[in-house]
Amino acid sequence: MSDAAYDIVIGLEVHVQLKTNTKLFCRCSTEFGNPPNTQTCPVCLGMPGSLPVMNSKAYFLGMKTALALNCRIPNYTKWDRKNYFYPDLPKGYQTSQFDLPMSEEGYLDIKSTKDEFEPRRVRIIRAHLEEDAGKSMHDEAAGRADSRIDLNRTGTPLLEIVSYPDMRSAVEAKAYMQELRLLLTYLDVSDCNMQEGSLRCDANVNLHIPTDDGMIATPIVEIKNMNSFRSVERGITYEAKRQYDVWKETGKVLGELPKQTRGWDDSAQVTRSQREKEESADYRYFPCPDLVPVVVTDEQIEEVRKEIVELPAMLRERLESDFGLTTYTADVIVNQGRGLVDYFLKLAAVSEDNKLAGNWVQGEVLRTLNELEITVDEFNMSPEQLAGLLKLIQSGDLDSSKAKSVFAVMLESGKSAADVVDEMGIEKVDQGELEDLCRQLIERNQRVVDDVKSGNEKAVGALIGQAKKENPNVNPGQVRQICLDIINDM
Amino acid sequence: MSLTRQDVEKVALLARLKFDEEQLDKMTDHMVQIVQYVHKLSELNTDDVEPMAHALDVHNALAEDVPRPSLSREEALKNAPKSDGEYFRVPAVLGE
Amino acid sequence: MSIIQKSATEQLALLQSGEITSAELTQAYLERINAVDTSVGAFLRVESETALAQAVKIDRKRKAGESLGKLAGLPVAIKDILCTINTPTTCGSRMLENFAPPYNATVVENLLAADAVILGRTNMDEFAMGSSTENSAYHPTYNPWDTSRIPGGSSGGAAACVSADMAPLSVGTDTGGSIRQPAALCGCVGLKPTYGRVSRYGLIAFASSLDQIGPLAKTVEDAALLMEVLAGYDPLDSTSVNIPVPAYSESVGKPLENLTLGVVEHHFGEGIDPEIESAVKQAIAIYESLGASIKNIELPHADYGIATYYIIAPCEASSNLARYDGAHYGYRADQAEVLAELAEDGSDEGPLVRMYRKTRSQGFGAEVQRRIMLGTYALSEGYYDAFYLKAQKVRRLIRKDYDQAFEQVDMIIGPVTANPAFAKGEKASDPMAMYLEDLYTVTANLAGVAGISLPCGFTENGLPIGLQLQAAPFQEEKLLRAAQMFQNATDFHTRRPEIS
Numbered sequence A: 001m002s003d004a005a006y007d008i009v010i011g012l013e014v015h016v017q018l019k020t021n022t023k024l025f026c027r028c029s030t031e032f033g034n035p036p037n038t039q040t041c042p043v044c045l046g047m048p049g050s051l052p053v054m055n056s057k058a059y060f061l062g063m064k065t066a067l068a069l070n071c072r073i074p075n076y077t078k079w080d081r082k083n084y085f086y087p088d089l090p091k092g093y094q095t096s097q098f099d100l101p102m103s104e105e106g107y108l109d110i111k112s113t114k115d116e117f118e119p120r121r122v123r124i125i126r127a128h129l130e131e132d133a134g135k136s137m138h139d140e141a142a143g144r145a146d147s148r149i150d151l152n153r154t155g156t157p158l159l160e161i162v163s164y165p166d167m168r169s170a171v172e173a174k175a176y177m178q179e180l181r182l183l184l185t186y187l188d189v190s191d192c193n194m195q196e197g198s199l200r201c202d203a204n205v206n207l208h209i210p211t212d213d214g215m216i217a218t219p220i221v222e223i224k225n226m227n228s229f230r231s232v233e234r235g236i237t238y239e240a241k242r243q244y245d246v247w248k249e250t251g252k253v254l255g256e257l258p259k260q261t262r263g264w265d266d267s268a269q270v271t272r273s274q275r276e277k278e279e280s281a282d283y284r285y286f287p288c289p290d291l292v293p294v295v296v297t298d299e300q301i302e303e304v305r306k307e308i309v310e311l312p313a314m315l316r317e318r319l320e321s322d323f324g325l326t327t328y329t330a331d332v333i334v335n336q337g338r339g340l341v342d343y344f345l346k347l348a349a350v351s352e353d354n355k356l357a358g359n360w361v362q363g364e365v366l367r368t369l370n371e372l373e374i375t376v377d378e379f380n381m382s383p384e385q386l387a388g389l390l391k392l393i394q395s396g397d398l399d400s401s402k403a404k405s406v407f408a409v410m411l412e413s414g415k416s417a418a419d420v421v422d423e424m425g426i427e428k429v430d431q432g433e434l435e436d437l438c439r440q441l442i443e444r445n446q447r448v449v450d451d452v453k454s455g456n457e458k459a460v461g462a463l464i465g466q467a468k469k470e471n472p473n474v475n476p477g478q479v480r481q482i483c484l485d486i487i488n489d490m
Numbered sequence B: 001m002s003l004t005r006q007d008v009e010k011v012a013l014l015a016r017l018k019f020d021e022e023q024l025d026k027m028t029d030h031m032v033q034i035v036q037y038v039h040k041l042s043e044l045n046t047d048d049v050e051p052m053a054h055a056l057d058v059h060n061a062l063a064e065d066v067p068r069p070s071l072s073r074e075e076a077l078k079n080a081p082k083s084d085g086e087y088f089r090v091p092a093v094l095g096e
Numbered sequence C: 001m002s003i004i005q006k007s008a009t010e011q012l013a014l015l016q017s018g019e020i021t022s023a024e025l026t027q028a029y030l031e032r033i034n035a036v037d038t039s040v041g042a043f044l045r046v047e048s049e050t051a052l053a054q055a056v057k058i059d060r061k062r063k064a065g066e067s068l069g070k071l072a073g074l075p076v077a078i079k080d081i082l083c084t085i086n087t088p089t090t091c092g093s094r095m096l097e098n099f100a101p102p103y104n105a106t107v108v109e110n111l112l113a114a115d116a117v118i119l120g121r122t123n124m125d126e127f128a129m130g131s132s133t134e135n136s137a138y139h140p141t142y143n144p145w146d147t148s149r150i151p152g153g154s155s156g157g158a159a160a161c162v163s164a165d166m167a168p169l170s171v172g173t174d175t176g177g178s179i180r181q182p183a184a185l186c187g188c189v190g191l192k193p194t195y196g197r198v199s200r201y202g203l204i205a206f207a208s209s210l211d212q213i214g215p216l217a218k219t220v221e222d223a224a225l226l227m228e229v230l231a232g233y234d235p236l237d238s239t240s241v242n243i244p245v246p247a248y249s250e251s252v253g254k255p256l257e258n259l260t261l262g263v264v265e266h267h268f269g270e271g272i273d274p275e276i277e278s279a280v281k282q283a284i285a286i287y288e289s290l291g292a293s294i295k296n297i298e299l300p301h302a303d304y305g306i307a308t309y310y311i312i313a314p315c316e317a318s319s320n321l322a323r324y325d326g327a328h329y330g331y332r333a334d335q336a337e338v339l340a341e342l343a344e345d346g347s348d349e350g351p352l353v354r355m356y357r358k359t360r361s362q363g364f365g366a367e368v369q370r371r372i373m374l375g376t377y378a379l380s381e382g383y384y385d386a387f388y389l390k391a392q393k394v395r396r397l398i399r400k401d402y403d404q405a406f407e408q409v410d411m412i413i414g415p416v417t418a419n420p421a422f423a424k425g426e427k428a429s430d431p432m433a434m435y436l437e438d439l440y441t442v443t444a445n446l447a448g449v450a451g452i453s454l455p456c457g458f459t460e461n462g463l464p465i466g467l468q469l470q471a472a473p474f475q476e477e478k479l480l481r482a483a484q485m486f487q488n489a490t491d492f493h494t495r496r497p498e499i500s
């Protein structure tokens, strides 16, 4: 993006549905996918006279997440009402947190293994708890037909995580979302299913454009409805271009236009103005008189901190430093989630070569999981079984392409590597036998010897082909090494 | 403190109320009167006073995360001005 | 003396001894309602059938020797602001004309568990906003002592029905004086408990940080009896307090020794009716004769009570009443009318917004709309600090005044209202004049303390005068005992109006 005519400035507001059994202020189930309006009660219907009671689990999960995001947890927090009229909001206000949120001032580090951007610390302004709204469904013939309202989701606990405008490209925004999702998955605080809406993202975007009169900023636009990582990236990219075009046409800068809300239309791949969300955005926040403040001690905060598991960033580092994996391999394994990491750790514990173990987990194991569309928990080859195969590779008994065939048969049959090798008729070639074979081939191929001697080591490949013809069980790597050793000694 | 008819009209939209001309005049009158009266609070210096949102010093009223039965859909929709037996129905959310 | 003229405590004894049945008692009240409520208008709905069925059931239980609740067989009238399952609960509003909640308020559960007989729903100012019960969307209530006058409000029906012997006990709510003021104007006893003492779950909210449910009755013992059933911790109300409920009805007869009462001189400043002033001063003298010591105290910020209240209450109300928008329950404006109006004035508001606006303008009465407007304005951008935040700070000062006062005295004694019941329509067009009715009562709600109103005299015209005692949080037991001392020494509570 460095050659672009502008910098994109991006801050994200992420809403995470917390994994509780019940809603934030009533004891209706939060289960997803049930028939409309079957998970409501007087409280979440906003019935006259009903009163909210805070879910302790939601508070705990919120606190755990905030701590994992390096946030500070104040000892005192309270609830506020955000007042606006919308039919998926039956009380006419959303119970949220305004001036004293449950956590503030944290950060999340992001980096790219593909060098798409410089490593960056995205600062977090706050993470606060609030209740979700219901769902409204609008018919195509908008304006004519009714909208339909389902209140099953109303009152589901959300953690809203608000970042500073620290991101500078759509790719960074996507990486932030992915890293955040991974962290939430490790913490097991949310299902993080973007399709089901348990992880949602709004982006505040504007441009900094260098001009002859200095740097100008375009008016900030909030983009909503980005329901996948891809749409986060595309939505922001589209919006940046649009803002640049509008600025070139109108010259309007920040402060000259009110903040605009635009929705991402994934099918048309454009952002569209959402006028109805802007009109009278005066939320009249005030403390909710029906809910009492929450007070936590430093000891209670430390108790929760203890429950935080090893997080992705720390794990990546450990896989690199303690296991010698490459940055890329560590990244791939950790990004798959805790399950694959545990598989790797078990495998590394029972095999001798950590790096080989890492390559196989990141390679064949992951490829198989993806192909079969299964999770690592459903993967039927135990780390011990796989370690057996790796042992044969290390000892030179199997080359990597044969090992892959053995792996495939092991997967299907569930047999050990040794049994599969036997059944496949792959015989172990004696070291002396192999050296004899190599000597014979070198004698027959003086040209290869000359080529190698003159610096072209690749020429030895011709010998490997001939060796395989003589004995299909030979290990090409071994043949290569022995031949080179003999020639160099000549 | 000045409170104009235009202010009142703006507040009416925010409050989702609608007045005809005569009502608007009367409402403006009454609101001006009341706002003038409550303005007497500004006589007091409250710089060092902590605001009081609750009558009581209670905190941490929390419930266990254990589900309780919800209402049946029939009960939930029973009081709805308009429903189709599955959903609440409201006039189109998106205008025009 | 007919059975309905007796106190609830006396009736309960007769029920227990088997001299009367609940069915007979209930029937007697239903007949009385039939005879006089056309001129009083205390009830919005009389639930004769369910009341009689409940009475018969309790009689049967008693006959079978089953254990019975504390109010077994006693009729109770309920202000139409408490949710009762599958039964209309209107809050005195058109907005909820056809609303039948799918659940019971906690106090309704408490009453049913105590084997009370729910007699019907009493009239009130719409959403409890008012001091005269003229703001009911259905009909006004008249003062039984003079039916050309108002009974006070917003629990006007609750006070009038007790005063006119149409119910021995009734349940009201008090946000700025709505139990104590009508109790005073109708000559009965009304208790506003400490905030948090009675569960608000199922009480249709007006101003959540001020609302409390409390008893109205003919005598202090009766109020104590009902209070014992209403009070208690409720896990469904985050603001209810987990403190055991004393046996008010057992302790109420024990006089207090070394009682110190605080008198606020300011209460007797200009504006108070001389007849009220003299009745209250006489009441203070009676307490002195009973051994109480009197001390002059000050509540320096009491004068700011009304201004504070008329910011905080409308702000909370504007938010609490946002839910009445025609989407999920209650009244909705006619769709064809909405669309026609939109087409006519060419507004680009959209059908949903216009539906909201028409629904709310048609469904709410003028006073409710006025308070929603005030609250919306006071909370809106740029005004929050000057209004809401300022009011919250003054609220703290008012509370501190009380805390300091209660370090010096056990209770504060004074008037409930500045004037006796006023004529119907007298203050209807002047909201400020109506708001000032709550002058002596609002501060207790702002501070969250307990207050009781009891009869202490009559004007020359025969209108009742109320005496207010206020006590520190959770001192209801003492409050009731002190009130009972006064009642034992006087006979104001025994007089009943003659209804023309």
Ligand SMILES: [Mg+2]
Binding pocket: A096, A130, A160
């Ligand atoms: Mg939010």
Ligand SMILES: [Zn+2]
Binding pocket: A023, A026, A027, A028, A039, A040, A041, A042, A043, A044, A045, A155
């Ligand atoms: Zn619910």
